[in-house]
Amino acid sequence: MIKSKKLTINIHCKTIALFTILYLSICLNLKGQELVIYPSPSPSVESIKNNDFSVKVRKPGGTWHDLYGYNVKVDDVRGAYNHVENASLCSFDFSGKVEVAVTYNKGKIKNARIRPLSYDIKHEIKGNTLYFKLSEPSNLSVEVNGDIFHNLHLFANPIEKFVPDKNDTSLIYFGPGIHYLKDGKLYVPSNKTVFLAGGAVLMGQVLFDHVHNAKLLGRGMIAPSVKMGVHIAYSKNITVEGIVCTQCATGGSDSVTIRNVKAISYYGWGDGMNVFASNNVLFDGVFCRNSDDCTTVYGTRLGFVGGCNHITMQNSTLWADLAHPILIGTHGNVDDPDTLQNIEYKNIDILDHNEMQVDYQGCMSIDAGDKNFVQNVRFENIRVEDFRRGQLVNLRVYFNRKYNKAPGDGIENVLFKNITYNGSHSELSIIAGYDSSRMIRNITFDNLHINGLKITDDMPGKPAWYKTSDMARFFVGEHVEGVKFN
Missing domain, CATH: 2.160.20.10 (Single-stranded right-handed beta-helix, Pectin lyase-like)
Structure with missing residues (x-):
């Protein structure tokens, strides 16, 4: 845990000793193609975890890597009342191309869509798993069986350009x-x-x-x-x-x-x-x-x-x-x-x-x-x-x-x-x-x-x-x- 005070923050020296380049848990670089997977938050807090989906990503034909599923809350407004629902969120960074597998842990996938629809991302359903490919960074909503309130927010980021320097006092x-x-x-x-x-x-x-x-x-x-x-x-x-x-x-x-x-x-x-x-x-x-x-x-x-x-x-x-x-x-x-x-x-x-x-x-x-x-x-x-x-x-x-x-x-x-x-x-x-x-x-x-x-x-x-x-x-x-x- 980190404590912070207004205008008197001196945090980086305590935590930065274990730095590796781009703080990556996994970084593959194959002919200019990179895939970055981030570690799960530790210690884990149950309230931030969502198990509705199991999400994996890999470079084409490579090894699958698991993504941590965060819990985010969304608003299902009915009449004049707010109904808070739990949805999922996963993220990773990449360049080049990647393959994504989204397994729906609550049952069979009858139908699915990936939005924005203008991106026209093709997908394939096998049992309770949805497969698709990405060739550029995208912020997506993956929706199964017409459910927009328990969906997967999948944020496929570009590769982080800023590399932290442990000696930087700023x-x-x-x-x-x-x-x-x-x-x-x-x-x-x-x-x-x-x-x-x-x-x-x-x-x-x-x-x-x-x-x-x-x-x-x-x-x-x-x-x-x-x-x-x-x-x-x-x-x-x-x-x-x-x-x-x-x-x-x-x-x-x-x-x-x-x-x-x-x-x-x-x-x-x-x-x-x-x-x-x-x-x-x-x-x-x-x-x-x-x-x-x-x-x-x-x-x-x-x-x-x-x-x-x-x-x-x-x-x-x-x-x-x-x-x-x-x-x-x-x-x-x-x-x-x-x-x-x-x-x-x-x-x-x-x-x-x-x-x-x-x-x-x-x-x-x-x-x-x-x-x-x-x-x-x-x-x-x-x-x-x-x-x-x-x-x-x-x-x-x-x-x-x-x-x-x-x-x-x-x-x-x-x-x-x-x-x-x-x-x-x-x-x-x-x-x-x-x-x-x-x-x-x-x-x-x-x-x-x-x-x-x-x-x-x-x-x-x-x-x-x-x-x-x-x-x-x-x-x-x-x-x-x-x-x-x-």
Whole structure:
């Protein structure tokens, strides 16, 4: 066990003596192909182990190696109630190609799927074992017999590039095992790197608070019982990469990179990756499965003051067990209005959206409230699978008295490019302004496909009296100008 104090951490010297390159239990390197398997956490804690699946991985034709199955909690929302379920998680690193065998220990596999479906990963079922191959790093959900709440989250990472140096005084190192923090918190100082090795489980939060040039790296996990596993506040030049946690929020900060981080939450208001009043934030290759919004961009909120500029999420997967995969604009400053601008979502797979509040839906949602003005937003190469309940798109300048003190000020210049949705559960999408001074302007849909149908203003066979938005099942309400389907 490791004890930590705020700003007086001296951990690495105690644990780093047994270092080997990349802290590996197994590392095969055959003509540039590598496979990295991490040790099981020791001492083992029964609450973090899940035995629903037995997972093995190998280089093609090589020796099989077992992966440790972690227990993570997810939210099966039924009506207005949360039902916490136990799901599985395994991870490893590789380059080149690997073969994976997933054995279902609870019975026979009748059917299976590996998501995102856009990856088109072929599989073979033999008895109660599923076999498939991977040729590039992927964050996956392996689902057996239609069960999405007791699935296997399989995180096949790229090879870790950062090699810890035991002589580096700027390093805070957590090796494989269970680690407890004093007061349940680790405050990272400026110019420090926290390394959470594969097989390490941290029983506490990691906080970046008024610091700069700091990092949290590795393949370890912040325990699923820790709410808001990572919190970045009033900081600059921060990197979080590779770990698993419940939530990773950014507020009042600048120049933040969140890469290949997996956020899985199960409790109420368990947003995955919030952004409050921050600039220059990049999310790259993240996986969010959350019990509330997966990712949000807000203005003034929770003590953070100001708008947002240059927020990008790319190459990522979003799964909202409740609420929105993507939400922009709800919260802001009614006394000194905020602008949220230059926001991009690129190359995203949306696996689920489940929201029962009819006035609060949308896989891709911009709900401008609290006098927020939202402009220059781009959604590009977004693949939406058949979600359980909600809308594909929701763009509104609104006054939701449950969440706002005033209406928003407007939404302008939003591009939806190369958007595909295949499914039957989408309700009517909505685009609506508030009044003549709080409008929505210049909304473009470029290459929108719904169930294989390409939606354009000049689509063949469209009756002359039909609006294009009707073909897409979009309601375009009042105080909206310049909606185009190209």
